[in-house]
Amino acid sequence: MTDDGSVTIHLPEWNEQYHSKHGAIAEAIHVFIEAGLEHWILKNPKHEISILEIGFGTGLNAFLTCLEATKKDLQINYSGIEAYPISGEEIRQLNYASLLNASEESFLKLHQSNWGISSEISQNFTLSKREQFFSEIKDSNLYNVIFFDAFGARVQPELWTESIFKLMFEALKPNGVLVTYSAKGSVRRAMQAVGFSVERLPGPPGKREMLRATRV
Numbered sequence: 505m506t507d508d509g510s511v512t513i514h515l516p517e518w519n520e521q522y523h524s525k526h527g528a529i530a531e532a533i534h535v536f537i538e539a540g541l542e543h544w545i546l547k548n549p550k551h552e553i554s555i556l557e558i559g560f561g562t563g564l565n566a567f568l569t570c571l572e573a574t575k576k577d578l579q580i581n582y583s584g585i586e587a588y589p590i591s592g593e594e595i596r597q598l599n600y601a602s603l604l605n606a607s608e609e610s611f612l613k614l615h616q617s618n619w620g621i622s623s624e625i626s627q628n629f630t631l632s633k634r635e636q637f638f639s640e641i642k643d644s645n646l647y648n649v650i651f652f653d654a655f656g657a658r659v660q661p662e663l664w665t666e667s668i669f670k671l672m673f674e675a676l677k678p679n680g681v682l683v684t685y686s687a688k689g690s691v692r693r694a695m696q697a698v699g700f701s702v703e704r705l706p707g708p709p710g711k712r713e714m715l716r717a718t719r720v
């Protein structure tokens with residue numbers, strides 16, 4: 505249970521969580537919805553948006569994005585990459601729909617959709633879940649926004665490197681943005697080394713800063 509009442513998954517062997525202990529929903533809204541999706545919408549009047557998520561995990565970011573798509577009448581194509589999908593038992597214990605006053609059925613739809621194909625979750629939101637490693641992503645010039653939500657560099661340093669950010673840079677369209685909860689100096693420098701222009705922004709509850717990288 506995190507500080508805003510939303511649950512997350514804890515990995516005891518790594519002492520790592522899928523979300524911030526200071527609030528899973530609060531972090532997801534601040535980092536991915538506000539600094540990522542809303543920032544994109546402000547800068548780009550065309551409301552057809554293509555998003556790549558690094559680490560589909562519990563589906564929380566996808567669910568919040570799906571709700572925003574309906575609320576703001578956007579057309580969102582969302583690709584979620586995940587090498588280790590969570591179990592049915594874990595899905596049943598997630599309390600996001602009730603906390604967000606949203607339908608449990610639509611949350612479950614995200615998890616029940618098949619891997620490897622595109623599924624229409626709502627009129628405003630299409631989801632493609634791909635079961636693969638981040639290092640295998642070969643997308644080029646496809647996305648407006650990347651939600652970079654890998655486990656922290658403390659436990660998976662290999663995912664916060666120039667080689668991974670180069671794949672992210674390639675996957676974005678020009679002017680595309682990548683947002684992440686991390687604010688580490690080494691992460692910012694790796695992003696800059698592959699060509700991103702990087703901003704430090706105020707972080708979610710419990711964190712001073714976060715990063716937004718733009719493919720200029």
Ligand SMILES: C[S@@+](CC[C@H](N)C(=O)[O-])C[C@H]1O[C@@H](n2cnc3c(N)ncnc32)[C@H](O)[C@@H]1O
Binds near residue numbers: 558562585587639
């Ligand atoms: C911080 S969690 C993602 C949280 C997720 N965005 C959510 O809202 O629940 C990181 C995710 O990356 C996945 N993962 C870890 N290493 C990976 C890799 N090398 N390739 C693909 N997925 C990986 C984990 O299984 C986990 O679901």
